[in-house]
Amino acid sequence: MLNIHRIGPSKYSPTRSRIIVHEGVVTTVATASVKSQSLYEQAQDALTNIDLHLAEVGTDKSNVLMVMIYLSDISQKSEFNRAWDEWVDRENLPLRACIGAGLEEADLVELVVTAATEGN
Amino acid sequence: MLNIHRIGPSKYSPTRSRIIVHEGVVTTVATASVKSQSLYEQAQDALTNIDLHLAEVGTDKSNVLMVMIYLSDISQKSEFNRAWDEWVDRENLPLRACIGAGLEEADLVELVVTAATEGN
Amino acid sequence: MLNIHRIGPSKYSPTRSRIIVHEGVVTTVATASVKSQSLYEQAQDALTNIDLHLAEVGTDKSNVLMVMIYLSDISQKSEFNRAWDEWVDRENLPLRACIGAGLEEADLVELVVTAATEGN
Numbered sequence A, B, C: 001m002l003n004i005h006r007i008g009p010s011k012y013s014p015t016r017s018r019i020i021v022h023e024g025v026v027t028t029v030a031t032a033s034v035k036s037q038s039l040y041e042q043a044q045d046a047l048t049n050i051d052l053h054l055a056e057v058g059t060d061k062s063n064v065l066m067v068m069i070y071l072s073d074i075s076q077k078s079e080f081n082r083a084w085d086e087w088v089d090r091e092n093l094p095l096r097a098c099i100g101a102g103l104e105e106a107d108l109v110e111l112v113v114t115a116a117t118e119g120n
Helices: A039-056 A075-089 B039-056 B072-086 C039-056 C074-087
Strands: A004-007 A019-021 A025-031 A064-071 A095-100 A109-116 B005-009 B019-022 B025-031 B064-071 B095-099 B109-114 C004-007 C019-022 C026-031 C062-069 C095-100 C109-116
Touching: A004 A039, A025 A039, A025 B095, A039 A109, A064 A075, A064 C019, A064 C062, A075 A095, A075 C026, A075 C109, A109 B095, B019 C062, B025 B039, B025 C095, B039 B072, B039 B109, B039 C074, B064 B072, B072 B095, B095 C004, B109 C095, C026 C039, C039 C074, C039 C109, C062 C074, C074 C095
Parallel strands: A064 A095, B064 B095, C062 C095
Antiparallel strands: A004 A019, A019 A025, A025 A109, A064 A109, B005 B019, B019 B025, B025 B109, B064 B109, C004 C019, C019 C026, C026 C109, C062 C109
16 A cells, blocks of 8 residues: 545546655645635635645645645736735745646636644 | 656757656656647647656556646647546546746746656 | 755745755755846846855766756757756756746846755
8 A cells, every 4th residue: 555645626626636645744625615715815725735735644835845836827816916915924935936827717816735734 | 866757858959857766756848849830739648748758767657646737828728628538547537727828929828747757 | 853954035025935854855045146038148147146056965967867947038048058068967967847937127137946965
């Protein structure tokens, strides 16, 4: 048996996981739950979903390693940054990269996050 | 000596590897071998290439952790999903994210996959 | 205490790290320092910044695992490849993937790199 912990499925599909834990690293993906919002609101919503996913495996944003940020419109990056600055743990700054990319119709932001598990 | 196992080069270039193994994690990249196909067929082809790459290092899709999916046309995501649903190991669902991105001219899909090695 | 080493902040923002080290893996992000350059020159510049980041944590390009390359214009990939071929350690070829993506206004290239730390 390998030491892979899979939590899911994703609420968006029965054929993918929502969270993967392997060798002390959690990886998870989130978008906003409510798609009719502005980018700023979707960013807050998606970051909250990240918090919820991390809590499911007993860790939190203080342990986030890297956040890969995909925006449907890179020219609105400052709106994402506003939500980021309110969310981020200033004592434990993650690495991040942010690019413009094609997303599902109503999604303005998608996040892929890695974090350390507690006790790692 | 570090514990990095590099397999390659890639068939697309002599200056990059095809597979990297480090600390129990395999990372590999694949596109379709035959570029004249539909997205659905390219997706099947690229996923088969992932299977081949994983087999080269003694692991398989049951150990896949995360699949990052790049499509040249995100509006065709359902065609990719059709190939995904046929390919995926339902007992061991990977995490995934899928975005629209600029790819090499004839590529409709590119995959970056991480998996656990056996015995990890 | 978790074994996470954060170096930063990024010169682009006080709310993100420049380098993260966790469990023997370094992850870092770089763009070109001088944005008025051609893609070939920005690629050289960004790769040099990667070298500097890796040196900060006592490792170097011989230990690079994966390079994720984002170009603002994928049709100019050959210009990036020219800088890559001059930079890469031919005895230790990294895995890489390269996609077209929306970047900050003047950026033509952005790199996300993982590498093993020495003594790992």
